[in-house]
Amino acid sequence: DVKVTQSSRxxxxxxxxxxxxxxxxxxxxxNMFWYRQDPxxxxxxxxxxxxxxxxxxxxxxxxxxxxxxxxxxxxxxLESASTNQTSMYLCASRxxxxxxxxxxxxxxxxxxx
Amino acid sequence: GENxxxxxxxxxxxxxxxxxxxxxxxxxxxxxxxxYKQELGKRPQLIIDIRSNVGEKKDQRIAVTLNKTAKHxxxxxxxxxxxxxxxxFCAAHFFYGGATNKLIFGTGTLLAxxx
Numbered sequence: 650d651v652k653v654t655q656s657s658r659x660x661x662x663x664x665x666x667x668x669x670x671x672x673x674x675x676x677x678x679x680n681m682f683w684y685r686q687d688p689x690x691x692x693x694x695x696x697x698x699x700x701x702x703x704x705x706x707x708x709x710x711x712x713x714x715x716x717x718x719x720x721x722x723x724x725x726x727l728e729s730a731s732t733n734q735t736s737m738y739l740c741a742s743r744x745x746x747x748x749x750x751x752x753x754x755x756x757x758x759x760x761x762x
Numbered sequence: 763g764e765n766x767x768x769x770x771x772x773x774x775x776x777x778x779x780x781x782x783x784x785x786x787x788x789x790x791x792x793x794x795x796x797x798y799k800q801e802l803g804k805r806p807q808l809i810i811d812i813r814s815n816v817g818e819k820k821d822q823r824i825a826v827t828l829n830k831t832a833k834h835x836x837x838x839x840x841x842x843x844x845x846x847x848x849x850x851f852c853a854a855h856f857f858y859g860g861a862t863n864k865l866i867f868g869t870g871t872l873l874a875x876x877x
Contacts (some may be wrong), residue, residue, distance in 0.1 A: 678782070680863070682864065682865070689870075691768070691870045694866065705864075714858065741865075743779065747794050747863070748805055750808045751798075751808070761818050
């Protein structure tokens with residue numbers, strides 16, 4: 650069973666704090682993704698990575714950065730958290746194959762106060 | 763840029779009726795179209811997918827159709843049951859060459875099946 654695990658289920662942070670969201674997968678997948686889920690807006694891609702140390706901006710990268718030092722781990726960083734970053738964050742991984750299924754983590758509900 | 767549009771945003775049907783969700787995509791080079799189901803409080807999970815060289819695919823009560831010329835694809839659920847109630851996301855695979863590729867998701871459809 651593929652497992653994608655996010656470090657926290659719920660987080661509450663203060664405005665201006667630096668926030669780290671961690672994601673680990675155990676299937677040796679090349680591709681990893683960070684999405685943000687908001688009601689009515691679906692799953693919006695923040696950043697993705699197709700290999701170690703490689704990253705690409707998604708549709709809404711502003712205010713975020715990422716790190717992929719090891720193949721199994723993909724971190725999302727909020728440099729200075731703001732209230733408009735309150736959201737559900739979902740990590741996903743998939744292999745490089747075109748028809749590969751994307752496996753999601755359980756999500757992190759981040760509240761910035 | 764790459765875009766996937768999904769309609770409707772909400773859909774309410776009576777148990778036993780059919781439900782249809784439609785998506786359009788922007789990049790004619792897209793070649794893979796999965797559908798994910800997200801039950802309340804759970805992570806999205808793949809329910810069916812279709813490749814660009816296939817026009818239709820069926821799995822029990824679920825079917826997906828693809829019209830490459832029009833760049834749209836649809837999810838069909840027949841004989842709906844209360845456990846089909848969930849948010850459904852369509853997605854399209856965008857390939858950049860080399861190792862770079864990504865899935866772009868639609869905005870989701872909240873399906874409510876009334877008993």
